[in-house]
Amino acid sequence: MKIEVDRELCTSVATCVAVAPGTFELDDEGIAIIKDSKGDVEDIILKAAKSCPVDAIILYDDAGKQTWPK
Numbered sequence: 001m002k003i004e005v006d007r008e009l010c011t012s013v014a015t016c017v018a019v020a021p022g023t024f025e026l027d028d029e030g031i032a033i034i035k036d037s038k039g040d041v042e043d044i045i046l047k048a049a050k051s052c053p054v055d056a057i058i059l060y061d062d063a064g065k066q067t068w069p070k
Ligand code: SF4
Pocket: 005, 009, 010, 011, 012, 013, 014, 015, 016, 017, 031, 032, 051, 052, 053, 054, 055, 056, 057
C-alpha cells in the first residue's frame, strides 16, 4: 500500500496520529507526514484515513490504484 498526505488539505487535526501512531506524525508545521508506511497494519491505516475530516490521506493499492477516498 502507498500512502500520501495532501499537505494543502491537512488541517492538523491529528486524528490520523491518534488512530495510527506507528504510521503518521505531525511535522514542524503541524502537518501530517508518513513516518513509516508499514508502521501499522493496513486496517488501522485505512481507519486512520477514514478518520481524517478533510480526506487528506490518500491510499493506493500495490497496483497503484487509489483505494481511498473512494
Ligand atoms: S487527520 Fe487529516 S487533517 Fe488531521 S492531521 Fe491527519 S491528515 Fe491532517
